[in-house]
Amino acid sequence: MPDSPRRNPFARPRKDDGPRATFRQLLPFLFEHKRVLVWVSVLSMLGALATLVQPLLIGQVIERVQTSEPLGLLVWALVLFVVVSSAISAYQHFLLQRTGTAVVLSSRRRLIARILHLPVSEFDARRTGDLVSRVGTDTTMLYAVLTQGLADSVGSVLLFIGALIAMLVIDPVLLLSIVGVIGASVVAVVALSGRMRRATAQQQQRVGELTSGIERAIGAVRTIRAAGATAREEQAVAAKASQAYESGVEVARASALVVPIAGVALQASMLVVLGVGGMRVASGAVAVSSLVTFVMFLFLLVMPLASAFGAIASVGQALGALGRIQEVLDLPDETSTDAAPRPAAPVADAPALAFRDIRFRYPEASVAARERAAREAVEAHVPLSEDDDATVAVTEDVLRGVTFEVPRGARVALVGPSGAGKSTVLALLERFYDPSSGRIELDGQDIRELSREDVRARFGYVEQDAPTLAGTIADNLRLASPDASDADCERVLRAVNLGGVIDRSPFGVDTPVGEDGVMLSGGERQRLAIARALLAAPPILLLDESTSSLDGLNEQLMRDAIDAVAEGRTLLVIAHRLSTVVDSDRIVVLDRGEVVGQGTHSELVRDVPLYRDLARHQLLV
Template sequence: MRPGTVSVILVTHNSAEVLGNALASLPDGVEVIVVDNASKDNSLEIARAAGARCVSNANNLGFCKANNIGARTAHGEFLLLLNPDAQLDPGALETMLATAERYPDAAIVGPKLLDEAGQSVWRHKSILHPFEGRNKAPVEPEFASCVPLLTGAAMLCRRAALQAIEGLDENIFLYHDDDDLCLRLTQQGWSLIYEPAAVVRHAFGKSCGASMELTRFKAREHMRSSIYVREKHGVPFDLARERRRNLKRLSLASIKFDRERQVAAFGRMEALAELGRAKSAAARAAAADQDEIAADSRTLKAWIAHKLFGRPESSLAVIKRLFAENVRNHIPGYVAAFICMGFVAATTGASAWIMKDVINRIFVDRDSAMVGIIAGAVMAIYTIKGLSTYGQQYLLQRIGNNIVATLQKRVFDHVLSQPLNFFDRHAIGDLATRMSYNAQGARAVIDLIIQSIGRDVLSVLALTTVMVLQDPLMSVVMLIIMPVAVIGVSRLVKRVKKIMQLELQSIAEIVNAMQETASGIRIVKSFNLEGHMRKRMGAAVEQVEQRSNKITQVNALTSPLMETLGGFAVAAIIMYGGWNVIARGSDPGSFFAFITALLMAYEPAKRLARLNVQLSANMVLAEGLYALLDTPPTISEAPDARKLEIREGGRIDFDNVVFAYGAQPALKGVTFEARAGTVTALVGPSGAGKTTIFGLIERFFDPQEGSVSIDGQDLRGLTFSSLRDNLSLVTQETFLFAGTVRENIAYGRPGATDDEIEEAARMANAHEFITELPGQYEAPVGEAGGRLSGGQRQSVAIARAMLRDAPILLMDEPTSALDAQSESKVQEALDRLMEGRTTIVIAHRLSTVRNADRIYVLDRGEVVQSGSHDELLAEGGLYATLYSLQFRDATPKLAAVGAE
């Protein structure tokens, strides 16, 4: 094999278990590139130890995108795209290469794939390359042959062919859809060669641990990929039919208790649901016109929606979404809980039924032999009922706790993905309330429905069956009263919803008031604001109390309604039953069994009648939770975002940048350059746009016009993580997290060693005061760093930036709030930090920027001057005016009484 002929590209994600085998199967003399998609194991260490060149991605970019990254960095004439769980047999690569040279028009040479059982995996049909159903499947070729399709896992690609079609389509996630690649290549005149003499063994799906989350993720992405390929090439796709097929898969998996297939089916359902939501607004509006509830309010669905939830246009959709996104992960647990609830319902009915024998056999017939038998039966019934009740409650509580935890993590992740302006629009109290209170409400909706169906409905059915079997006529009374109760209670639903919405607003105000009081306690006490804050908190607490009392009042109304109706029913049944036994000589045991079943059915029936009130209150919480989760980020990564590459030291260019906060312009066509390895200062009056420039560099928002780039790479085309990994920030108002000094420094580079942390502290002139703290590096800094002085907090922040060691440094006058002694030490540390870095400084005190390589003067969103300190002073203008205002000689305005 000629040196440099072949470059091998492996895409990994937690592939340590199999990666070593794949690397060991490669012959010497090939370039190996491992593109790692956010592994959490030691895949990279294994790759580096084997001499591979590694490209590390912070996120899972998908197989196609990662392969393209590897292809762009490779040098070989041929590229071997290899899965980490595939191993080449001896001579396989050489055989493929010889075949490629024998067929110069071949874009790809594919080997013979064998699974773990040694069976050949011959792919003969696909979405884009179907064969006629009446024909036999093509036979696997016995020798090198041109074919219409090649499967993945190992493909020897000719670099020129891959470049001709601009690589793999990066919208496709998994290699199973490589039929798109094959089709594009053949459309451009290339051939595809299958080489059975080259053998590759593929341990399918073993490249990383098969977690349920990963299984669902892969199934979802594969479905999206399949849909994308069909739409791209004009192949019909029937969404409704695919949903039906997937429901069949889910049903079969549930019957077989196949957890992995269940999870995969839910993953596909996710993708199909997203496809449905992606339809145009016009299509959604047209669908709404055909909605069953809107079209005909007399349907059963409309009745349920109105009576149970009071707002049909949203409640049913929210419940459907809650179940689709949460219940699917716990099907085995819910099945087990339903079985337990079935036993509870059955034993409840049995306990009423056995009353017939208790009365007739013991008290009427006086059969002593039956006493022990019936007593034993009663003990067995209630033992089974007790165990089933425990199992039901334990399972539902565990599942509910997991649902709340999952929702809270999801909300927090979603909030973290939002830009800065999101936090300007949402109060902290509102976010905290939705994360805790609303997540509990969403769980309550699921619990209420599950328990009502599995416990109360089944119990009522079991007990009603007992009543009907004992006396059909008396059962009619109960069946008449129940709908009357439900209709009466349903009138309370809308009122509960309105009260609940107001209560949530008051709870958020309580959290806000508490948070602001704790954060601003110095101001509260300094300005004697205790009375004002006490009044504000008191008003919010009283509102919550009043609204809680109203909900309690509405909830309480359901009990008297059921009690009254139930009392009338029991009285009527006693009158009828007593007459039936006394006058007609009916069986007293049957009457007592009936009355026992009726009384036992009272509680579950009352819970069902109250269901809509409780459900309605918690639906407000669930809808609020989804309102937050459905808030799209106003700024997001591009689908084809790439990693930032520091090519020229981190040069920053603003090219005619225009940005406005709403209607108020902040930057008006700003153009400037911060050269690599130099110090660039931004000066100007407040509101000139200096902080906005920092926000654009960190991509907290995007410009409306123009561009911001680093080393020629537009920030809008970069991943957030790679951009911010190359930035360090030191601000005037230093923020430290609650925790220890060591933890706060380590935030600069998670995973840094203790020695690296302490070296960063020394470079920042922080080590000396840290060693004097109680606990030294383990000393707690307090909330927001409140246990440290201003200079100490700033030194810790500089140590954090030192540890990050990013090529670009952003500083917002970090010494302006310090005393002279602290400023001297901090400035010395900053001088070390700026060495060799591209530094941009926002300067409020012009004395700090005299030595800057370039100074840009901003006024009202425009660059009005630029140059060095001396050049700007000589030029005059705004800079000279600001400088003279800060440094002109001033005589004392006040003198002490009696002073000379």
């Protein structure tokens, strides 16, 4: 079998570069700390001046030693400038490290603020792990911009120019002999900086994919093990880790070319200076003290070059990461397209809620993300949830001309087979999405004329798979009611039959629930979500299959609790158990995004075949 062709270790990375950023987009992050950066620049200039004096003093010391003249205060002056230069460098280093950390903090705050206000459709289209990677990993790359030479560039420029002038005064011939070497090194670094940026952008993208893979595997670890898919998940995540490694090697290749250039330039310049300088000393054109001084200035000339090369490399890497950061910062938040909200003005005698000929289709990015997630789950042999299975092929309107009303103080139930659009109705009410056409009214007013905060404040929403946040029971309850007392928390817990959880723990309402509520049963997690909604005491409760994880006894206790708090409130309930809906004031039957029947239980059993069939099977679909 013939050997496969060896890959060039310094070959260009593939052009899967991801989003790019410009240096101008980096400036706002730096200008937030402009006062500190100005002070660092002043210190940098003072340090450069103190450093430039040292070769001159050393040259004078050599001349006096050669002529047997007393040194006087020259040695002490030299020591003083060395100490001053070192002290300035140490303080400057501290300021840069602190400011670099502050830049990372400010960029993380911007990202967090933007991510938490993105439209829900963006979360449908993006992986959670990738967003986490942008906050954690990509922002760290900005730290290097300040700590690897960019912020002290003013002093470096002064040092470079000062050394250049001093070398020109000492011996122009020696200076001309090294100009070609220095110029070639600068051109090479500038040419490689673009490659560094592309390689870094690709690396950060791959790290984001790896983080997403790990987050997915850990989040579903029980399901994966139960399905016997642990080995396959391990291979899938390991493959992403390998891709991140390959991208890291690409960065290393680019760095391997950039980093040694300053050292090569210094070594080549030294050889040239020693060769040419030795001949000029031998001919008497240059004194030994001048040659030594020139060599010291050569070091000072290359030092800022090395700093500049490091800055170019770090900025290139930072721009690669900044492209991913800026991509999220440039996304509109969920209110960006909203019209100016009007003051809430309930219309007399209007129903609490009304859907008027609502049509809705999920954004294409959301559909693509769901299809991708479903395909990956199938490939990994991980069981799909009912919702996943129902939305794999969503390419049309999910709701088609839906019209119904929810009178004030009434209990209305939504029923229908899987994929009928029941959960979508609640998502539209919460304004996670806006309808494609039609009008949704809240107390007679179009909800698009109200602020999202106002709309959501009127609802107590319990999701179908309501998440339990890591922390304590009280932390979860106070999510929507931060000022609730422990007594209030205990009251709603007992109302939903969760009193036993706090009774058996010495911590009471401060009992930990574990990551994703793992220390609670499925039914307890669901009841905790309902208790959270009840604690906020909103005028309208939206319950999405809130009793699906309860046994018969707890379901009855839950219905009794809901009945107790439902007085004076409006309820819109999605349920799959007949016992949950038979006592509703109105039942709306959905099928394939359309309303196929409305009325009481007895009316629907008589007039709607689909409902009759669902009732016969106890709505277990």
